[in-house]
Amino acid sequence: MHADAVTPLASDFPDAIVVLTPDGRVAHWSPGAQVSFGYSAAEAIGRVFDDLVVPVDRAVEQRKMLIDTLAGGIIAYESVRRRKDGSLLYVDVTTKVLDATAGETPCILSAEKDVTRIKVLRDAKLMEARFRDLLESTPDGIVMANPTGHIVIANTQAERLFGYDPGELRGRSVDLLLPERFRHAHVGHRSNYFLQPRKRAMGSGLDLAGLRKDGTEFPIEISLSPLRTEESEFVMSAIRDISERKSFEHALREKNVELANANQAKDRFLASMSHELRTPLNAIIGFTGTMLMKLPGPLTADQDKQLRTVQTNARHLLALINDLLDVAKIEAGKVELNIEAVDCGQVVEEAVATLRQHAEAKDLQLFVELPDHAIVLQTDKRALSQIVLNLVGNAIKFTEAGSVRLRLSRHARIGGDPSTLIEVQDTGIGIPQEDQVRLFGAFSRVGIPHAKMPEGTGLGLHLSQKLAGLLGGEISLVSDSGVGSTFTLTLPGR
C-alpha cells in the first residue's frame, strides 16, 4: 500500500496530506485532511476525491493538474475546496507522483494547505486601501466577500448594523450574518451569482432577515453586485435595515383592516339606523292615516287640520331619513350605478309629468324644449331622474309666479367629447351671489326668509350634486336675486 510511504511524521502535520490513486480515489487521508475538510479517514478513503471536496467549477482544473502531475512530477497551484459542511476554503496545493514500485500504477501525493485566512487578510489589505473611504461614505452597510464566501471587508455601518466590533467580521463567513434558515439559500444564491454575476437585489420580494452578533434578527434588504479586481472577483452586498419600513408597512396593514372594519360597522349602523327610525314612523304615519281615513269615527275640522300637520311633518321626517341615507350611501361609495342606454328626453318628460300638477296648483307655466333628435346616454336612469326631479321640484317650489322651463341640448366642445345639458330655468326669487357657494352644501337653505321657507329636507341639491358627480357630470348655477335661476346639469356625452 502506498499509504505506507507517508511517514508517521506526516500525521502530525496540520496541512491535509492526501494520497490519490490514478483514478482519483482517496488512498490516504491524514488527520490534517480531516481538520481541513471535515471528513474522517473512514468517510474519505475509497471515495473519489473530486466528489468529496472539489467544487464543480474547479473540476476541470483539478483534472488537468492531476494529468500534469502524472506527466511532470511536482506541481504547485492554488485552488478552492469544499468542506463537508458545504463551506469553501482556499488551498495551496502541492502534488507529487509517488515512486511506483514495479508492476504497480503510480499514486499521487497531494499536500493541501488552508490559506483562506491568509488570502482574506491579503485581499482585505488591498481592498481596504482601495475602497475603505468609499465604503464608509455610503449610508448602507456594505460587506464584500470573496468567492468562498469569506468577508474581506465590512464598513462601519455594516459592523454597527450586525453588532460587531471594528474589524471583527474580517475573514468570517458571510453566513454568520444570516439566520440558519436562510444560509442554504444564500450559499445557493452566491454560487449562482458567480456563474452569472450581474447586479440584483435579494430580499426585495422575500422576507430576508439579518442575524446580529447577539442572536437577534432584523429585517433586511440586500442588493448584490460583482466587483472584479486584478486579484480576484468579489461580491459586494449592500445591506439595508428595513425594520422601520417593515413596522410602517405592518402598521399600515393593521390600519387598513381597522378601516375596513369601521366601514363595515358604518354600513351596519346605517342599515340599523334606517330600520330603527322607520319603525316608530310606521305607527305615527299609520295611525294618523287611519284617523284621517276616519276609520275610528268622524273628525272635527280642527282635528282634521292638526292630524294633517302631524302627517305632513311625519312624511317630511321620512323624506329626511331617506335623503340622509342616500347621502351616506354615496359618501360610503355604496351606490351601485346601473349604467345603460338612457333616453334623456324621456327622463325629462317623465319628470315633467310627475310634477305638472304641482306647477299647475301654483299657476306656473311649465315649458319643455327637446332637441329634434333623441339624446341617448350611457348613464344611470334612476340617478338621472332623481336629479331632474329635484331640480324641477325646486324650481316650482321657489317660483311664485311665471314659468319653469326645461331645456335638453347637446353641446359640442372643441377638442373634447360633446356634453349633454339639462337646464332648468325659473322666474323665481333667485339666489344672491354670496349664497351660491353654500347652496350645494347639506341643510344650506339660502336667501329665503324663514317664515316663507317652503318644505324641503335641505338635502336635495346636496344629494343631486353628489349624484351628478357619480354620473361624471356636475350641476352649475346662474342666478340673480329677484330675476330667477338657471340650474344646469352637464353630463359627459359618451
Add this chain to the structure above:
Amino acid sequence: MARFLIIEDNPANLELVRYLLEHAGHQVDGAVNGSDGVEAAAAMTPDLVICDLQLPLLDGYGVLRALRERPAYARLPIVAVTAFSMPDDRKNVMHAGFDGYLSKPIEPETFVAYIEAFLPPTLRLQALSRHAEGN
C-alpha cells in the same frame, strides 16, 4: 273574509296592521316572535301571512323556511313587511321566496288593497265585492 296571521314584534305596528285589516272585515291573529308565528300558523291555517323580517327567536327568513317545509303551506301567500329599506333588501326578500314586499312605514290608505291582492282568487273576489258593497 279572510284569515290573516301577522308576525310582528313591535306592538304598535302589530296593532296598526290588525286595525286596518279588521276594519276591512278580516279575521286577524298576531304573533310577536318567529317561533310563536310558526306555531300559530299550524294552529289556525291562515289564508295569508304578513311577516316582519327582524323578529326575536326566529327571523322572517326562518319563518318562511319553516312554513314552506310543510306541503300544506307550499302555496300559502307570505308577504314581508319590513323597515329594512336598503337597496338589496327587496331583492333579498323576493329571492328568498316571499310573495311580496312592503317597506315601512306603510301607507294606511293603500295597505289593505295591496295585501288583499296576494289572497287566493276566491277570497280576493270576495274582498273586492265586499268593498264594492261598502262603497
